[in-house]
Amino acid sequence: MSNSDTKDQLLLAETKFGLDFLKTLSSDKTESFVFSPLSVSLAISLVHSGANGESRAEIEKVLLCGADSECFVNHYSDFSKYLKIVENDTEVSIANRVFLRDSAQINNEYLAKIAENYDAGAESLDLKNPESAEKINAFIRDATQGKLDNLVSADSISDAVALLVNAIYFKGKWDEEFELDMTSPREFTLKSGEIMAIPFLREMETDRGYSSDETFQVLVLNYKDASFKFAIFLPKVHNGLENAMKNLDANKFENLLNSAQRTYMNTEIPKFSIEKELNLKETLQTLGITEIFSDHADL
DSSP, X not given: OOHHHHHHHHHHHHHHHHHHHHXXXXXXXXSOOOOOHHHHHHHHHHHHTTOOHHHHHHHHHHHHTTOOHHHHHHHHHHHHHHTTOOOSSXXXXXXXXXXXXXXXXXXXXXXXXXXXXXXXXXXXXXXXXXXXXXXXXXXXXXXXXXXXXXXXXXXXXXXOSEEEXXXXXXXXXXXXXXXXXXXXXXXXXXXXXXXXXXXEEEXXXXXXXXXXXXXXXXXXXXXXXXXXXXXXXXXXXXXXXXXXXXXXOHHHHHHHHHTOEEXXXXXXXXXXXXXXXXXXXXXXXXXXOOGGGSTTOOO
8 A cells, every 4th residue: 555545544534533523422412512533533642652452452443444553653643743834824733741640650662652753741740639730721721822721620630540631722814814894693593493693704706615515515715824724514404414414424525625616606604602521531432442441441
């Protein structure tokens, strides 16, 4: 298999994991939520670097989809480093750290791996000490330019053996900015069926990326740094996201993104701000990663 084929396989595996994670999360939720598949993948990659036996096998089955283990490490290592190379008024920061209970032994080989591959570190803390929660929150706060604060409490970590922390911050300017004076309220239907009046960004007869199939319309908005794009998948059936998601797999997702063509159109997008706490442990267990959360984890 060529390097190009391996890269394509890993990108497809990454997309599949993100969609599987999304479908699992959304199965019992009626409200909006947000999560970063990359953030979850990088956090699990830190575990993968120190995992053995069944613990390692489960991670590779869920995240790799048959790809080579070494290529997997190189992929996420290169990806996390590549994201830091930005231009044109774009800010990106990625921070990875493992916080361990002070009684745990830290393997020097593991420290070297995560430092080299993910620019990550590990730190021993007395997790029963309330000051440790503030130390972890300070790390997250610094990594996200103050956007995330007080993410963990003293009570939530007092019984933990280890915490995997991945923080991603992104700020970019649109390649073609929306005019604020065009913003106006419109009705928006929530998944629950509730209708709300919220502000919509509007642009008339603008050249945007667009693609579609029998289920979705896809709008692709460019940032000034062309490495980054914002894609919106809109179901063609009103309030039909749940059914549309059932038929969306990694290949369809990639095809819709890659087939987007520059098209003149009228664009209306709801303004939104989402803050949500999610139980990633339950979702990962549903997807098949269970051993790392057990008392007999091979780490």
